[in-house]
Amino acid sequence: MITPKENNKLIYFMENDIAERDVTTELLEERECVAEIKAKEEATIAGLDEAELCFEYFGVQVKRLVEEGSRVREGATVMALKGSNKGILQAERTALNMMSRMSGVASLCAKARELAEGSNVRIALTRKTIPGFNEFDKKSAIIAGIDPHRFNLSDMVLLKDNHLKFFKSVKEAVRKAKKESSFSKKIEVEAKNKGKALKAAEECPDIIMLDNFSVRDAGQTIKEIRAMNKKVLIECSGGIDLNNLKSYIELKPDIVSLGFLTKSARGIDFSLNIK
Amino acid sequence: MITPKENNKLIYFMENDIAERDVTTELLEERECVAEIKAKEEATIAGLDEAELCFEYFGVQVKRLVEEGSRVREGATVMALKGSNKGILQAERTALNMMSRMSGVASLCAKARELAEGSNVRIALTRKTIPGFNEFDKKSAIIAGIDPHRFNLSDMVLLKDNHLKFFKSVKEAVRKAKKESSFSKKIEVEAKNKGKALKAAEECPDIIMLDNFSVRDAGQTIKEIRAMNKKVLIECSGGIDLNNLKSYIELKPDIVSLGFLTKSARGIDFSLNIK
């Protein structure tokens, strides 16, 4: 499902790529043809909706051969196309770049999700996404079974260390947030060490983020928070990647979030071949 | 230097990130403060112009402590800020995400450029960039001394395999391109094997791209093309990464282009700390 905002962005992306005119494609006679898109490496697929919109903009018919979120092997054909050679060639790069980045994020997310399988820990993104591409990064994560976390600054109250410096105490900050923020928003507090985390827990925010805690400190802190406050959700974040993710999951926080999943995602290679 | 197009995009990126309102920052009293941005890992820095524009949009004064393209160590302070806490906190994420992606691309590009040092081979990007972020990916490469290659489909004639299928021969294709395309555009032809490359070379396009050639085949083909046509530029592309780049450079083509540099770039971690 493509939102109106995504729809407008995708057309703008093509406008950027085609620019004044496709000086190569205009040399061709227009002809009907068929084409296939293949994954050139193993991947968790995302971006099919987006690629489809690009091709359909030019009247090209699209048949999906795999579903969003499915795992495919190297060489798998993921999409079949039928339509004007000029349409296919003009949409090609935007469509493939969408699939490349989105499947790249989805593939890394899928690995993280696998590490969490069997646990009740939720793996989440952060807001460390590509500017202007944020909703597509988030969507790729969702497709791969990962929690998108907040989309933007309007979505949730998250009192980070830089915010807390302007309050007398975390107590004052959380109380102000509870009083002045909408009931419809959750309130999360970032803590830099166990002491601060426990202080925060006393004020019962919805979520406490243990930021940049070592596995050991995180473990101890989670235990102590659980002892005093059963309701608050605990999120581990900061410096986590696929190497140490498992250790954090084993501490059974509610959420582990990784900037790594978007920051370190590599694009997946796809190729489009006209037959 | 920020173009009008980049300026509008950056404001739109902030519009996307702040969305309806920053529900956390609005809890703060407005106060003047100072802050610093640090690189949390070694990096080639790019995105300072972009970050500066974000902060200045909110009236925050920016002092750069390093230059675009400079190599910094882990922990280096790259930018000092002075202004409203609310302004700094609203611009923070967009500014840091710009620096993260752009420095990530620049850092990978810098490694590729180093491998080419001492040779006359030019290292280039491809069009495998993030949709909507293309000019920033290209700019990051330029900052790191890498050739951006064409920006979009309007920039150069590049007859790829998928285009050539609609011509009787590469000869017909190049001749048509020379006749119908603007003299202001270069003409490049993609070849999938030595035979096709030599056929292409006979037609004297500006550039021949050896696509997905093994090092060995590329070497042989370059030699034969040089023997018959001294003027045509030769570009190696397809399946090249930092591991095999050196081998391609040693063949002394004119250009080696790598989708790898944008597709596999990892974001660099930066942190903003209000004092």
Next chain:
Amino acid sequence: MITPKENNKLIYFMENDIAERDVTTELLEERECVAEIKAKEEATIAGLDEAELCFEYFGVQVKRLVEEGSRVREGATVMALKGSNKGILQAERTALNMMSRMSGVASLCAKARELAEGSNVRIALTRKTIPGFNEFDKKSAIIAGIDPHRFNLSDMVLLKDNHLKFFKSVKEAVRKAKKESSFSKKIEVEAKNKGKALKAAEECPDIIMLDNFSVRDAGQTIKEIRAMNKKVLIECSGGIDLNNLKSYIELKPDIVSLGFLTKSARGIDFSLNIK
């Protein structure tokens, strides 16, 4: 504080009002002048930030004589202007229309808030706002001490009756929401009668909305929910206006939301007088 999105909208609003050219103002010699904006009726003031931006776009200096959210009497001067007559006259109508609608919403909200004073009940808007003007309607409410409720469909999960029809039971719906929605979002369930509300309460969503309950039914339902589930927030909504708001407040739900506050807000009359 004006967000980038609001800033762009305000300039667009002026673009709409001035259109091709202000055919009256262009007949004037340009001169420096001073002007005043007065409230022609008692009001809770909102929209000063927005009016200021409009005038400053044309280089007009603005001095506020009252604060956002203050209550003023009929005839009160709320803003003093100094600058070009042409600038003042071109910005006038957009600035005044912003203040009129925003103060209208704020004034009605202020009345609702007064009725809730002394209680712990939070009064909230709904999403029944003017399309394209939603963030300004919400902001007016916030200025008047009213909870904006969710801004848009991305903000919170709210399972309304029309959604529940596509689930086997409210149980299935809430469980799916808890499992698939981001931990960063609250989950609210709308209930049409006591039986459904109690069923919903069993599933522990964050909030239960009693939709279109009579005061009597609402009272009974709140009592029973509180008995079984102390944590869930209870929101009364539907058919509530200033006449019956007090009765709902007395039931001590957590939230009472009123579409009335935006749907029935009358614009406040302001006049701008050049001296």
Next chain:
Amino acid sequence: MITPKENNKLIYFMENDIAERDVTTELLEERECVAEIKAKEEATIAGLDEAELCFEYFGVQVKRLVEEGSRVREGATVMALKGSNKGILQAERTALNMMSRMSGVASLCAKARELAEGSNVRIALTRKTIPGFNEFDKKSAIIAGIDPHRFNLSDMVLLKDNHLKFFKSVKEAVRKAKKESSFSKKIEVEAKNKGKALKAAEECPDIIMLDNFSVRDAGQTIKEIRAMNKKVLIECSGGIDLNNLKSYIELKPDIVSLGFLTKSARGIDFSLNIK
């Protein structure tokens, strides 16, 4: 009939309301369904074109059960829908908010028009509309048989008191307007009292606006203007609402304009019910 400008605005309105993604609707299985929209109170209907565009954007088929401008009773079904539950639910709020505001304006306008029936007096809006929603407010009035007055500052010359301060006399102002403005624009002059109105009438503008005149003063002034100048149209404006409108109509000016019709319009309640 929807103009290109209105079309783009409506899609933008939905983009604002859906924002990143509809986090509730995405929990549903997609299914075909039928739904109905009912008026929950008596109303003059407007906004059907706009609602239809919203639903059709998502592929939902629309059948109108009443016409734009028709008067319906409480409970009347105005529109039947058939299509994807997801489409219906995503378009719902924007569609209903359009109908609510537009029917609200139309309903108030219809009351004003009824008071004028049997007379030749034309009832008109002013420019006191919601910023960004101006064309829809105007369209609602037209649907209800009310004159929209000028749409924007480019539409007509209207020399208000604030403009006249920069001329030596109304004579100078009108003469300058006649000389310098396009023949395609009408010229109207606002007068604050009888003396000024008569001075204005001597210069034969197309229209004289009696601004904030008591019924008595207006009556006397109309008589005197008619005696000296049969061609000039006379508009009464300022401080007129449904209570005193009839008295002004009885004075037989050509036009009575009321900011009241847009400023005081209450939104009409509509509900959408999926069966």
Next chain:
Amino acid sequence: MITPKENNKLIYFMENDIAERDVTTELLEERECVAEIKAKEEATIAGLDEAELCFEYFGVQVKRLVEEGSRVREGATVMALKGSNKGILQAERTALNMMSRMSGVASLCAKARELAEGSNVRIALTRKTIPGFNEFDKKSAIIAGIDPHRFNLSDMVLLKDNHLKFFKSVKEAVRKAKKESSFSKKIEVEAKNKGKALKAAEECPDIIMLDNFSVRDAGQTIKEIRAMNKKVLIECSGGIDLNNLKSYIELKPDIVSLGFLTKSARGIDFSLNIK
């Protein structure tokens, strides 16, 4: 005076011209410099506001040496610039193209206005302007003392032959227009011959357009209309250029409009020289 709409368009024009990046200017060291803009041919100058905005966007200081609408000789220096070489060079082409087209229209308009001097006939444009450039074409005409005529379809009722085909008679059409159109709009009727013009005159529209009348027929028709209806304005249009304009002026219609003034305007040559 630049409207918000014009301001946004001008920035967009520069965005179009600079596109991804100015690949020539970026080769330069940034330096302060001074430059001059000269008219390379005699011209009536327009577009100074627009050029100024372009340069100031890049922080370049502008000093005007002539006024909008002034007549300059070949070689006259019209603007002096001081600022960054990079800013001047990036704004140059858009600024000069604005001045070229706008001065071109103004120069042709000035010639038409001279032919009308001493008469009371008003010379006007039509809507035959460059799409997307309409307000600038109209503004150029105004600067040269020419009536812009209506800006767009929203500005005035103009019943052309193609509209009249859908009415039983011109009588029905004008009566419908008078009844249903806003009092704020003028009503004009196009007539193809004397008979139709006289029929139209009986209905007293505000303006009658004699479309494509020979000078002789126009003269006779004007006489007969004046005899029966002193108030209606008469506009001659269609097939008029600088060769026959004088003959139409001598017939003393109220307006003569010429598509010729925008359709046949040649751009004026300007050059920018950095010292």
Next chain:
Amino acid sequence: MITPKENNKLIYFMENDIAERDVTTELLEERECVAEIKAKEEATIAGLDEAELCFEYFGVQVKRLVEEGSRVREGATVMALKGSNKGILQAERTALNMMSRMSGVASLCAKARELAEGSNVRIALTRKTIPGFNEFDKKSAIIAGIDPHRFNLSDMVLLKDNHLKFFKSVKEAVRKAKKESSFSKKIEVEAKNKGKALKAAEECPDIIMLDNFSVRDAGQTIKEIRAMNKKVLIECSGGIDLNNLKSYIELKPDIVSLGFLTKSARGIDFSLNIK
């Protein structure tokens, strides 16, 4: 073929022309009708794609009776329309203005191309186009067989006199360009006299532009450049129009470019007649 950028511009052009609402067309009953568009003068036709898009936006069916680039006589019917009278009338002016300007440019270009027939000289535009209309001016030229030259500042390196002032020598400039610009861009150098042209030729840029050379000087310079450098393309530009074009062509440069073709193009008259 219409690009996404052109598509969006065309809709925006119609939005500008229709503005708030077409106050004339809305007086008509909606009816199906047929119409024809005729050329009122001999012309080389361009703009059919654009006109078609305008009409199809309103659901009007279009049948082309001539092809883009064909030469038609005065009175030729170029397009037949079938659809709603309201749709045809709302799209009419934008469609006709597109065809008028585009055919005007194409007609002038066709004349230039004819003068070059039999030679190998390529006739080209410059960047002296209408701001915001640049791609349509370029496209008109292409349709008429003329080289569009670079589209914008991002397209090619063109070191003009104003750029060269910031280098020690043309040698330094070209070397820097060759080193720092992308291999995908051509490099052109403007020379003001023979001496400079020969200096430039020594550096082997892709193209040398002889700017404002007399025919005699150009002839001599071309000869000398050819003697020393067979590869460099030579472009004559500056002060060339249809009167002296032939003389420049006879010198056998590679390219002759004329700002004249866009600056001096007159719009072609088309009329739309509903039957």
